[in-house]
Amino acid sequence: MRCYFEWDYQKAVINQRKHDVSFEQASSVLGDAGAITVFDEEHSEDEERWVTIGLDRNGVLLVVVHTYRQTDVACVRVRLVSARKATKNEAKQYQEMNS
Secondary structure, X not given: OEEEEEOOHHHHHHHHHHHOOOHHHHXXXXXXXXXXXXXXXXXXXXXXXXXXXXXXXXXXXXXXXXXXXXXXXXXXXXXXXXXXXXXXXHHHHHHHXXX
């Protein structure tokens, strides 16, 4: 299945300034085989939101909020909502799940 990423340009600029994480960098987290993804029930209102913690292509542990939009059987679009570096507690959780 092919995966395409999309995001709001203005939100990406704000996220980069606030968290020093680009959405392009954040998109690579979904390629981490050890990534942990959970449903974000609290913030899923108009759409289902998911939170993924994983390593980006440079080995930086990030937390990424995103949605999935299936376009057809062979393709899914992932819309990035926010991304930031993981906290120490989140890093510990990731390490425990991947040891």
